[in-house]
Amino acid sequence: MAHSIDQTRDGDALVLRPRGRWVVAEADGLDRRLREIRASGARRVRIDLADVEAMDTTGAWLLFRLKRGLEAAGAAVAIDHAGPELAPLLSQIERRQAVMASAPRRGGGPFVLLAHVGFRTVELLRLARTLLAFFGEVTVTLLRTAARPRQLRFTPMVAQMERAGVSALGIVGLLSFLVGIVMTYIGAQQLRPYGAEIFTVNLLAVGFLRELGVLLAAIIIAGRSGSAFTAEIGAMIVNEEVDAMRTLGLDPIEILVVPRVLGLILTLPFLTFWADFTGLAGGAVICKLSLEIPLTTFLDQLRGAVSLWSVFLGIIKAPFFAAAIALIGCNEGLLVTRSAESVGRQTTQSVVQSIFLVIVLDALFSIFFNELRI
C-alpha cells in the first residue's frame, strides 16, 4: 500500500499522520480509508504532514475534506509540517474548495419520465411548427423565383440533379432489379397450384408500377440525398458559412434550399421510371429463366395487365415524395447547432423523418386514389 494514515491519541487530541503518496492514482483507497476516520470525542485534531511523500490536487482536496468533516464533528483541526513544496498547493486548494460545489447527478427523481414525455411532446410540436414554417418560407421563395426565373440558380440545381439522380442510377437499378426477382419468385410460388403462373406478370406489373418502384426510389433517395442535404447544410452551419451568407445579403433558402428541392422534384420521377423499368426487367429475366415464360409472352401479358395510366399513377407521387425528402433534409440541416454531434443527430433524424413522411404520404395517396376509384 503506497499510502496510509496513522492515528494516535495525545491526551484529548487526535494526531493523524498521513504517509506515502497522496495522489489521484491512490484516490480510491484513500477515499475509503478517510471516510472511516472519526473524531470520536477528540476536541483537537492535529494532521501532521511530515511523512507525506507526494501530494497532488486530489490528495490535497481529500485532506481538506477530512478536515471539514472533522470540524463539522466539533473538533479544532490544525495542519502541521506542510513543507515548502506542499504549502502553495494546499493554499491553492483551500482557496478553490470554497467556491466548489459537488457536481450534481444528471436527472433523477420520480417525475423524470413525466418530464421526459412532456419535453418530447413539446419538442415534436415545435418541430412540426418549424417544418410548416419552413415549408411556407420555401414556397414563398419558390413563387418569387417563378416570378423572376432569372433568379433561379441553375447550375447548382443541375449539379444537385446529377448527384441525387445520375449517381443513384446504379443503386436504384440494382435494388429494384433484385426486388423484381424476389417478387416474381414469390408470386409464381403462390399462383402455381392454381395453374395461374402467368398472372405473376400482372402481380409484378401492378405492384411495381403503382407502389414499389416509387417507394424504393424514394426511400433510397431519402437515405442517400436527404441525409446528404442535412449533412452538407449542417457542416456549413458549423463552419458559420450560412451566417456569412446572410451577412452578405444572400438568402440561404434561395441559394441552398431551392436548388436542392427543385433538383430532387425533377429527379425523382425519372428515378421512379428507372426503378419501374429495372424491376420489370428483373421479373422478366426470372420469368424467362425459371418459369419458362418467354419475353414476348411476358410483354403481351404486361400490356394486358397495366395501362400507361398505371405508370402515371406511380410516377405522379414522385414529386411529392421528393419535396418531402428535400424539405426535411434541408430543414434538419438548418436546425444544426454548432457542434459536431448535432450534425450526426440531425442527419439521422432527417432520414427517419423523411422515410416516415414518404410512407404516410403514400398511404394518403392510396386512400385518395381509392376514393376516386382509379
Add this chain to the structure above:
Amino acid sequence: MRVRGLTTRIGGRVLVRDASFDLAVGEVLGVVGASGAGKSILLRTIVGLVPAAAGTIEVFGEDIGRRPDLRRFGRRWGVLFQDGALFSSLTVAENIMVPLREQLALSPALLREIAALKIALVGLPPDSANKFPAALSGGMRKRAGLARALALDPKLLFLDEPTAGLDPIAASEFDGLVRDLKESLGLTVFMVTHDLDSLVTICDRIAVIVDERLVIGPLADIARNPHPWIQAYFHGPRGRAAQIAEAASG
C-alpha cells in the same frame, strides 16, 4: 524533458531540423514562429501524435520512442488543444471524468468530487459542471479543456495557443491562471503561442522557429537576436517594444 536532434516533417516538407533542447522541472517554455512554421506540429510530435522524422524525445527520463504508448505516457502529461477539444456529447464534468474513468478505478461519488475540484481549480463557476461544451464561451471552453488536461494531475502540461481567440482581458486572466497553477501544482509547461503578453508574463524561456531551426533562450537574449523575423516579431508595431526593451536591459 529532453529533446535531441528532433526533425519534424509533414508531407515531405521539413519544418524543424535537428532541434535539441531540455525542459527543466518547473520551467515554462514558450514556442513562437510564423504561421505554418510548425509550432503545433512540434507540439504534436512531442506528445506522440505525429511521428518524428528523426531524433529522440525523452520525457521523465524515458525515451517515448517512435510509436509511443500513449495510454502509458498520456497519463503523465496533460494537453490543452486550441479550442479545448472537449467531447461535445459530454458535459464539462463528464469530460473531466473521462481520463479518470479510463485510467483509474474510482467510485462515482469520488469522480464527481474530483471533477468539481478541477472545475473550481480552473476558475469556472460550479454550475458549468453540467453544461455542454456548446453552451460555453471560448474562454470557458479553454478553462474546461485545461481542467480535463489536469484531471490526472500531470506534472507536464502542453498548451497549444492557450490565449488565441480570447480578448486581451480573458487572455491575461488565462495567463494568470496558468502561472498560478504552475506555481502551486509545480507544473512544467510547454506552450505554443502567438501572444507576446503570454511570452513576457509567464514564460521562462522562449523558443523561436525560424528557417527550420529552433532558436532557444531567455526572452532578453532572444529579443536581441539579429534575425530579421525575430526582430520584426518582437519589435514590430505590435511588439510591445517598451516591455521587451525593459526585459532586454534588465
